[in-house]
Amino acid sequence: MRPAPAHVHQDRLWSSLTELAGFGRFHDSASDLYGVSRPALTPPDVEARQWLLRQMTDVGLDVWTDAVGNLFGRYDGTDPGIPPLMIGSHVDSVPQGGMFDGALGVLAAMEVIRALREAGHSLRRSVVVAVFTEEEGSRFGTDMLGSAVAAGRIPLEQALALRDADGVTLGEALEKTGFAGHGSVLAPPYAYLEVHIEQGPILSSAGVDIGLPTGVQAISWHELTVTGKAAHAGATPAHLRVDAAKTATRLMAALFEYAAARQDGGLMMTVGRMRLEPGVTNIVPRLASFTVDLRAPDDGLVTDAEAHLSGLVEREGQDGPAAALRRLARTQPVPFSEPLRRLVADVAGTLGYSRRSLISGAGHDAQEMAALCPSAMIFVPGLYDGISHTPREYSDPAACHKATNLLAHVVTALCGDDDRSALA
Amino acid sequence: MRPAPAHVHQDRLWSSLTELAGFGRFHDSASDLYGVSRPALTPPDVEARQWLLRQMTDVGLDVWTDAVGNLFGRYDGTDPGIPPLMIGSHVDSVPQGGMFDGALGVLAAMEVIRALREAGHSLRRSVVVAVFTEEEGSRFGTDMLGSAVAAGRIPLEQALALRDADGVTLGEALEKTGFAGHGSVLAPPYAYLEVHIEQGPILSSAGVDIGLPTGVQAISWHELTVTGKAAHAGATPAHLRVDAAKTATRLMAALFEYAAARQDGGLMMTVGRMRLEPGVTNIVPRLASFTVDLRAPDDGLVTDAEAHLSGLVEREGQDGPAAALRRLARTQPVPFSEPLRRLVADVAGTLGYSRRSLISGAGHDAQEMAALCPSAMIFVPGLYDGISHTPREYSDPAACHKATNLLAHVVTALCGDDDRSALA
Numbered sequence: 148m149r150p151a152p153a154h155v156h157q158d159r160l161w162s163s164l165t166e167l168a169g170f171g172r173f174h175d176s177a178s179d180l181y182g183v184s185r186p187a188l189t190p191p192d193v194e195a196r197q198w199l200l201r202q203m204t205d206v207g208l209d210v211w212t213d214a215v216g217n218l219f220g221r222y223d224g225t226d227p228g229i230p231p232l233m234i235g236s237h238v239d240s241v242p243q244g245g246m247f248d249g250a251l252g253v254l255a256a257m258e259v260i261r262a263l264r265e266a267g268h269s270l271r272r273s274v275v276v277a278v279f280t281e282e283e284g285s286r287f288g289t290d291m292l293g294s295a296v297a298a299g300r301i302p303l304e305q306a307l308a309l310r311d312a313d314g315v316t317l318g319e320a321l322e323k324t325g326f327a328g329h330g331s332v333l334a335p336p337y338a339y340l341e342v343h344i345e346q347g348p349i350l351s352s353a354g355v356d357i358g359l360p361t362g363v364q365a366i367s368w369h370e371l372t373v374t375g376k377a378a379h380a381g382a383t384p385a386h387l388r389v390d391a392a393k394t395a396t397r398l399m400a401a402l403f404e405y406a407a408a409r410q411d412g413g414l415m416m417t418v419g420r421m422r423l424e425p426g427v428t429n430i431v432p433r434l435a436s437f438t439v440d441l442r443a444p445d446d447g448l449v450t451d452a453e454a455h456l457s458g459l460v461e462r463e464g465q466d467g468p469a470a471a472l473r474r475l476a477r478t479q480p481v482p483f484s485e486p487l488r489r490l491v492a493d494v495a496g497t498l499g500y501s502r503r504s505l506i507s508g509a510g511h512d513a514q515e516m517a518a519l520c521p522s523a524m525i526f527v528p529g530l531y532d533g534i535s536h537t538p539r540e541y542s543d544p545a546a547c548h549k550a551t552n553l554l555a556h557v558v559t560a561l562c563g564d565d566d567r568s569a570l571a
Numbered sequence: 572m573r574p575a576p577a578h579v580h581q582d583r584l585w586s587s588l589t590e591l592a593g594f595g596r597f598h599d600s601a602s603d604l605y606g607v608s609r610p611a612l613t614p615p616d617v618e619a620r621q622w623l624l625r626q627m628t629d630v631g632l633d634v635w636t637d638a639v640g641n642l643f644g645r646y647d648g649t650d651p652g653i654p655p656l657m658i659g660s661h662v663d664s665v666p667q668g669g670m671f672d673g674a675l676g677v678l679a680a681m682e683v684i685r686a687l688r689e690a691g692h693s694l695r696r697s698v699v700v701a702v703f704t705e706e707e708g709s710r711f712g713t714d715m716l717g718s719a720v721a722a723g724r725i726p727l728e729q730a731l732a733l734r735d736a737d738g739v740t741l742g743e744a745l746e747k748t749g750f751a752g753h754g755s756v757l758a759p760p761y762a763y764l765e766v767h768i769e770q771g772p773i774l775s776s777a778g779v780d781i782g783l784p785t786g787v788q789a790i791s792w793h794e795l796t797v798t799g800k801a802a803h804a805g806a807t808p809a810h811l812r813v814d815a816a817k818t819a820t821r822l823m824a825a826l827f828e829y830a831a832a833r834q835d836g837g838l839m840m841t842v843g844r845m846r847l848e849p850g851v852t853n854i855v856p857r858l859a860s861f862t863v864d865l866r867a868p869d870d871g872l873v874t875d876a877e878a879h880l881s882g883l884v885e886r887e888g889q890d891g892p893a894a895a896l897r898r899l900a901r902t903q904p905v906p907f908s909e910p911l912r913r914l915v916a917d918v919a920g921t922l923g924y925s926r927r928s929l930i931s932g933a934g935h936d937a938q939e940m941a942a943l944c945p946s947a948m949i950f951v952p953g954l955y956d957g958i959s960h961t962p963r964e965y966s967d968p969a970a971c972h973k974a975t976n977l978l979a980h981v982v983t984a985l986c987g988d989d990d991r992s993a994l995a
Contacts, residue, residue, distance in 0.1 A: 177857070241849070241851050241853070241854060242849055242850075242851060243801075243849040243851075283853070284852065284853070285851055285852075285853075288852075290853070345806065346803040346805070346806035346807075347803065347806030347807060347808075348807070348808070348811055364805065366805065368852055368853075376958070376961075377667075377958070377960060377961035377963075378956075378958055378959070378960070378961070379770040379771065379932065379933055379957075379958070379959040379960050380839065380841035380843060380864045380866070380960075381770070381788065381790065381839065381864075381866045381931075381932040381933040381934065382769065382770035382771030382931070382932030382933045382957065382959065383770075383771060383772070383839075383932070383956070383958075384771075384772070384834075384839070385830075385831070385834035385839060386834075387772055387956055390841075392823075392841075392842045392843070392845070393827050393842070396820060396823040396824050396827055396842070397824065397827070399816075399820040399824075400820050400821065400823075400824040403817050403820055403821070406809075407809070410808075410809035410810075415804065415805065415807075415808070415809060417804035417814075417816075417852075417853065417854070417855050418816045418817070418820070418847070418856075419804060419816070419847065419850065419851050419852045419853060419854050419855070419856060420847060420850050420851060420852055421816070421845055421846070421847050421850075422845070422846070423842070423843065423844060423845050424667075425665070425666050425667040425960075425961075426666075426843065426844050426845075427665050427666060427709055427843050427844065427960070428708065428709075428712075428792055428841075428843045428844055428862040428864055428899070429665070429707070429708070429709075429714070429792075429841065429843060429864050429933075429960070430665060430841070430843050430960045430961070431841050431843070432842075432843060433601070433961070438852040440804045440805070440852055440853050442804070442805045475852070507805075507806070508803065508805035508806030508807070509803055509805040509806050509853075510805065532802075532807070532811055533803075533806065533807075534800070534801070534802055534803070534807075535802070535803040535806065536801060536802070536803050536804075536851070536853070536854045537801040537802070537849075537854070537857070539801075
């Protein structure tokens, strides 16, 4: 028999979300809302991690960090010989982002632990709360970095050598902040489960309580750099210019056109960063660079788009500025565990929560963990078309509670006495 | 009879150029050259001004500043009742610029004063060395700012209220640095003469010693801002995006195409600055803004281009992101004084200097002074197609000396005993 479910407190969960949102809090004058700016291992992220460490210790978890700064806390089960269930997410944010992305998954896991302890449950299987480093890729350029190292996809040395915009390596940032621990690749957990906001419009427009992603789409990030020659804007005739901005504009226009023709097939393209150097009104730029974020549920669409991008770049530089392409990140589409999804759906059914399947548009730590163990996610609907990565990001307390309550029941099902059959 | 010409020292001129280039000096790793970063009233510009003040005082000039920070030094003539001749330029630079733009005109003027004093000339007419504030417009967004205020085109209060990227006003910067003096609109000088590098390829390819600009072309600066909605790059389907970068790209592409079709007619367009906000790889930008620098010898070409730009902006925002246009600067084409140009050409002839007429592609303080008095310029050829606004900007010592020597002879002609007929 399963033990009686632990009682998940909506108010306590919401308070902890609000408290964590205080680290990196900023006021966005455009929307008059408060958001969160907490890129990985910046001072606000370090403060958030220290706060989390105290929370973990207070609730009785055994806490450690690995060599890439991933933070873990174990709630011991009665049988130390079986692999633990892992639940969690990340607490780094994009610059000028919102308070739910990542944070909700970590705090849902913490609330589940609190509820389990309060209920006096003695689980057979240990539960590990995981807080992964640099999920956003905003600072060191590669997303899902901590979980990718933990899953063995990215070598530790490569991760530690990545540099931020100021030239600081991840390794240096970890040493400086005291979050460099030992070990990198995880011993496979029994399973991995992550609560996360949807970051899209599908669940709210469908009016359902819970989303159950079938998997994560393919993601490809590139930086394209065009090198021209700086020149005076007024005294340099057009035929003598080597204008990096003009070439970059033509390339961006070609890419947007390519993506528009394939958007109904599921391809999405974003140019999120662009810079011109020296960046002065009356100087023809010597350098233009911009990022290209390509995604699709179908890996072939992304591969085709990458080939198109490479072709565009190769055709430059023959009689104009030189263009160069640098790959920042590439992940394949990842299907989540069907047995685990089925279990989550069944438990949601017993709780009376409406639900639907969807593909995850964003990348998540769960896709890295899927290489180690059966993995799945629980998506929470968001208001305003699920807008995310901005201060407008919002999911209401009841929606966050339902996902956390569902997680608590699934944890109980997977770690209680009859867990041997749960993922059979 | 004209007095014997003063002796202009090539080495002393070159040493002073090198010394002034030490303020704001930086190493450009791309070219392995040293350049100058000295935007108006930044610490390097303040140090350069303090150095110049000492130089002016040492050479016996009466020194003062006006309310917009223009710095003047008067070499007294014997007849205080007649208006002075003004010679000079500016010492602010663009970020990551070169050591000749502006600096050469100021130091040529200083060398002429030194040479006149050494020669023991007692001129009838006073000579005022002028150093104008924020000629580049790199910091406060409006170029020829100091001379435009001195000439009465831009009201003082409007100039003082302009803000830099950090929100600091020109008025605050002047108060803080101690360069806020009194008075704004100048009493008309007798004439104004400015030595300046060409900043273009015409003189060096023609192989002449000196350029005599017929005038300055029309210049128009705008900032175009597109306001969309920030959204997650992976979870926001194309039909729900309000993508500021995509719209900005389409607008820039349309503008480059428009300009390319008119470049043979003399239109030049530059996009020198661009920024995306929040500027993160995996966020659809909520804001995109870029500058447009339009120039042509024919004012009609610029007016047409501005109308095209306005039209493009107005057509946006009907079913996409809103676009807005802000005019940063607009100057009409300015013809220089024909009698003054003829005098300079005649003196150049007596010195055996080869010369040619051309239009100035860049804006200059002389175009503002032309509203007050007969004004003209002496252009110096530059190497590497006259490239400017970069560390590669270079004019050799002999070329700088010829222009300065010519200036000395013209000053003597305009300020000596027979100056009454010089500009008749």
